[in-house]
Amino acid sequence: MSSPTLEHGANGLIWEPPGPFSLPSTLGIIPRGATDPTVRLGPDLAWLAFNTAAGPATLLLKSSDGGQPGSGARAQAVRAQAVRAQAWGPGAEEALDCVPALLGCDDDWSAFDDPEFQATLPRLVTETRRRHRSLRLPATGRMIDAIIPAVLEQKVTMIEAQRGYRYLLRRFGHPAPATESGGPAPAGLIVAPTAAEWSRIPSWEWHKAGAGPQRSATIMRVLRSAAALERLAGLDSVEAAAKLQTIPGIGRWTAAEVTQRTHGDPDAVAVGDYHLAAFVGWALIGKPVDDDGMLDLLEPWRGHRQRVVRMLGLSGFRKPMFGPRMTIQDHRRH
Numbered sequence: 415m416s417s418p419t420l421e422h423g424a425n426g427l428i429w430e431p432p433g434p435f436s437l438p439s440t441l442g443i444i445p446r447g448a449t450d451p452t453v454r455l456g457p458d459l460a461w462l463a464f465n466t467a468a469g470p471a472t473l474l475l476k477s478s479d480g481g482q483p484g485s486g487a488r489a490q491a492v493r494a495q496a497v498r499a500q501a502w503g504p505g506a507e508e509a510l511d512c513v514p515a516l517l518g519c520d521d522d523w524s525a526f527d528d529p530e531f532q533a534t535l536p537r538l539v540t541e542t543r544r545r546h547r548s549l550r551l552p553a554t555g556r557m558i559d560a561i562i563p564a565v566l567e568q569k570v571t572m573i574e575a576q577r578g579y580r581y582l583l584r585r586f587g588h589p590a591p592a593t594e595s596g597g598p599a600p601a602g603l604i605v606a607p608t609a610a611e612w613s614r615i616p617s618w619e620w621h622k623a624g625a626g627p628q629r630s631a632t633i634m635r636v637l638r639s640a641a642a643l644e645r646l647a648g649l650d651s652v653e654a655a656a657k658l659q660t661i662p663g664i665g666r667w668t669a670a671e672v673t674q675r676t677h678g679d680p681d682a683v684a685v686g687d688y689h690l691a692a693f694v695g696w697a698l699i700g701k702p703v704d705d706d707g708m709l710d711l712l713e714p715w716r717g718h719r720q721r722v723v724r725m726l727g728l729s730g731f732r733k734p735m736f737g738p739r740m741t742i743q744d745h746r747r748h
Contacts, residue, residue: 426500427510429517436548437477437497440518443675444552446563447576451583451604463590463605464559466512469504470605472590475513476500502599503591518550521678526718534714536698539722542729549724553678555647558609558640564671565632565663566625578623582607586615609640632663651677674720683712683719690723696733697726 441460445453454461459476478495497517501509514520525531532540554560567575586607590599607615613634620630636643639661646654654677655669667686673679684690685705695703698711712719 426498427513429497429499429514429519431495431497431517431519431550434548435477435495435497435517435550436546437475437517439546439549440552441475441516444554446567446579447572449576449580451580451587451602452559452606454600454603461590461600461603463599463603464505464509464554464556465605465608466505466508468508470588470591471501471503471505471509472593472599472603473499473501473509473513474593475517502593506591512555515553515555515678518552518678520553521551521680523550523721526680526721531715531718535722538697538729538731539725542725546725546728549728551678551680551720551724552675554676557643557646557672557676558612558636559606560672560675561636561643561658561664561668562606562612562633564668565629565636566623567671568629568632568663568668570624574624578625581623582615582619585619586611609637613637613640628663632661635661635663647676651679651682655679655682680721681717681719683709683723685709693733694723694726697729697731702733 437460438455438457441453441455444462445455452463459474462473462475464471464473476498478498499510499513501507503509527543532543535543563575563579566579583604583606587604588607590603590605592598606612617627617630620633625633643658646657649657651673655666655673658664658669658672659666665686667684670679670682670684673682674684685708691705691708692702694708694711695701703711712722715722
């Protein structure tokens with residue numbers, strides 16, 4: 415793998431990836447749903463708003479070629495093109511410092527793409543990888559920003575969790591810092607509350623967001639250790655996940671959902687996910703399996719299990735649908 419090029423300038427930072435790169439594919443795992451108000455993701459640019467140690471920041475990432483994912487020959491034609499990053503607000507400098515990791519600069523697929531390793535993979539995975547060489551695994555380094563929505567997603571449907579998260583962000587977040595020209599960031603772009611602000615949200619607001627006492631109590635425990643948890647970004651992903659699980663209410667599923675985003679963990683598998691094990695089983699052997707069965711199937715590719723899962727998710731494969739859909743229950747007025 416050739417080395418990427420980084421260029422710092424008065425107007426921000428320019429990153430030239432060493433190979434094919436897709437901005438929306440790489441950052442697509444960061445928003446919690448299509449309407450996450452902390453992110454605006456398009457085919458050739460991304461706006462993100464978040465807190466840093468120096469204060470809030472608005473970050474604009476723009477790809478010179480649109481970086482659009484495709485299939486077949488079109489996917490192969492996605493070239494290494496520069497991504498320009500600009501940031502505003504008190505945390506602008508720190509936001510720019512995080513850009514290389516956010517764009518997957520440290521994500522190395524060379525072992526996965528080695529012909530001997532590829533020969534061990536199912537054709538569904540290898541064909542998908544051939545079409546999606548522009549995907550990288552991002553690393554945000556922002557622990558609290560990843561933990562809170564992950565806890566909200568425990569034991570409920572994604573629709574419920576994302577609705578509650580949006581409610582809390584719009585109720586207690588802040589408008590993203592204005593751009594250098596004095597103009598506003600995109601309408602509705604929000605910086606999430608700081609750890610201190612999250613901790614001051616009253617219990618009835620968590621209830622309005624659909625987060626019951628168990629999940630809100632877990633979040634409060636997280637926030638009491640916020641400073642220590644943010645330091646986990648400096649550890650390797652396995653150690654960070656283990657330390658996360660010492661907090662009551664955080665298990666393997668939540669830890670994996672966090673380190674996939676904060677560390678770009680290429681091996682973290684969301685054990686305990688309501689749909690994942692059955693999906694992996696159907697995709698790989700044509701029948702559903704439980705979590706232990708999924709881990710057995712993925713074991714030959716340990717070190718790259720998340721890469722395999724991501725390729726399966728991008729393959730277009732859909733498992734058979736049986737029975738009624740899960741009913742979404744609104745507990746906010748109960």
